[in-house]
Amino acid sequence: MKETIIDSALRLFSNEGYTSTSMQSIAEACGISKASLYKHFESKEDLLIQVFEHSLQxxxxxxxxxxxxxxxxxxxxxxxxxxxxxxxxxxxxxxxxxxxxxxxxxxxxxxxxxxxxxxxxxxxxxxxxxxxxxxxxxxxxxxxxxxxxxxxxxxxxxxxxxxxxxxxxxxxxxxxxxxxxxxxxxxxxxxxxxxxxxxxxxxRFDLFDKKMSEEEIFNDILTQLVYKKDQSPQNKQNELREAIERLETCFYQGGDQQVFIEALCLYIDARIPIKEEIQRIQHLLKNRKCKEGISK
The missing domain is CATH 1.10.357 (Tetracycline Repressor; domain 2)
Structure with a gap:
């Protein structure tokens, strides 16, 4: 939920401006109450700062x-x-x-x-x-x-x-x-x-606490896909949800699933823009293939 709030706030701050964007409008964009929003962020200023740090990370x-x-x-x-x-x-x-x-x-x-x-x-x-x-x-x-x-x-x-x-x-x-x-x-x-x-x-500055695993990276990508799906028109959401679920299954299924994964990515991208997510998935697939080649 926190990542959903951050993504919604980034979009609203960028489109509407900081002053014109209220905590109430951010809460409504996320489908939660204003009180729930304040459980995650103590103020609009705190939210703005965390949005910036999240983008950098x-x-x-x-x-x-x-x-x-x-x-x-x-x-x-x-x-x-x-x-x-x-x-x-x-x-x-x-x-x-x-x-x-x-x-x-x-x-x-x-x-x-x-x-x-x-x-x-x-x-x-x-x-x-x-x-x-x-x-x-x-x-x-x-x-x-x-x-x-x-x-x-x-x-x-x-x-x-x-x-x-x-x-x-x-x-x-x-x-x-x-x-x-x-x-x-x-x-x-x-x-x-x-x-x-x-x-x-x-x-002495510690930039990375730890390296993300393949599973953590892909779960982060899935979070972005689900968020973009939720922002799409209602009549597209069911087919997008099914495509995202099939994409997740293919990714973790093992074997040579690259053709199916690429086809699902193109299918989703035709309905919601996911160019960045596609690039990240391609990197994961290249790294996986490279590791499989080394292990053989």
């Missing part, structure tokens, strides 16, 4: 699915993660701006703390991504590379999202990786400025 979860894709090289996985971050920023830019307008950072200590945690989370995620792509060779000056990478990426995001400059995200990612290659391969490297001791507060 979902990006990290999607990135972890890319990270375990052994069918592509570490450098290609890194490129895919950059594209993912650009896509998520495009999807969430209006929502982030909404938070800043609704609760200005300098006026709200909760938002200041949220932005501080977000900065630490992103820096550590980028650190992990860079080490996975380039290996231990870059560890002595990893934080400097993180800052150079983030600064460049941020400027592209601002130009693309705020200034509406049309760019191919895959080309942006490829260019960033090419520049990083040049930095890493350079033989004339000065001493690191951002040493581990200087970045001690970031070094």
């Amino acid at each position: 979902r990006m990290f979860q999607r990135a972890q699915e890319i990270a375990v894709d052994e069918t592509i090289s570490p450098k290609e996985r890194f490129t895919q993660k950059i594209i993912l971050e650009l896509e998520v920023n495009q999807e969430q830019r209006a929502f982030v701006n909404l938070i800043i307008r609704a609760m200005p950072i300098h006026q709200n200590p909760k938002v200041r703390e949220l932005m501080k945690r977000t900065k630490a989370a992103l820096m550590n995620w980028h650190k992990i991504c860079l080490l996975e792509a380039y290996g231990e060779l870059i560890r002595p000056y990893i934080w400097d590379i993180v800052v150079v990478f983030q600064g460049t990426l941020r400027e592209y995001i601002v130009l693309m999202m705020d200034d509406y400059k049309l760019m191919d995200k895959s080309k942006v990612a490829a260019l960033l990786v090419s520049h990083l290659d040049a930095i890493v391969e350079s033989t004339d490297k000065p001493a690191a400025i951002l040493t581990p001791s200087l970045m001690n507060d970031y070094e």
Whole structure:
């Protein structure tokens, strides 16, 4: 239920604005009472903050699915993660701006703390991504590379999202990786400025409590499918429910079910938009096939 509330709040905040969206309208969208809503979230401000954190965590979860894709090289996985971050920023830019307008950072200590945690989370995620792509060779000056990478990426995001400059995200990612290659391969490297001791507060930041299992990832996907089904017209819901149930059965049935799973995904997508969920399922199937090939 909490995830349903968060998804409904994200949609209403983005479409109606923070001020115009009441807790009552969020409760009605979820089919629960206002009192039940307050059992999960103490205030509208608390809900807004948790919606933002949930969106960020979902990006990290999607990135972890890319990270375990052994069918592509570490450098290609890194490129895919950059594209993912650009896509998520495009999807969430209006929502982030909404938070800043609704609760200005300098006026709200909760938002200041949220932005501080977000900065630490992103820096550590980028650190992990860079080490996975380039290996231990870059560890002595990893934080400097993180800052150079983030600064460049941020400027592209601002130009693309705020200034509406049309760019191919895959080309942006490829260019960033090419520049990083040049930095890493350079033989004339000065001493690191951002040493581990200087970045001690970031070094101690724990980004992931645990890695999600295949079952946890798929259950998260099913939650999203059911939520989208519930938002669809009433006359479509029965057939969608049956298709989602068959999809779940095929996924856990074992054997070569890929053709049936892909067909069910296309069937569902023709009735409700599930492009993101299809990509996540495809990653799971690729990883499963890769693991089966290794075990043989």
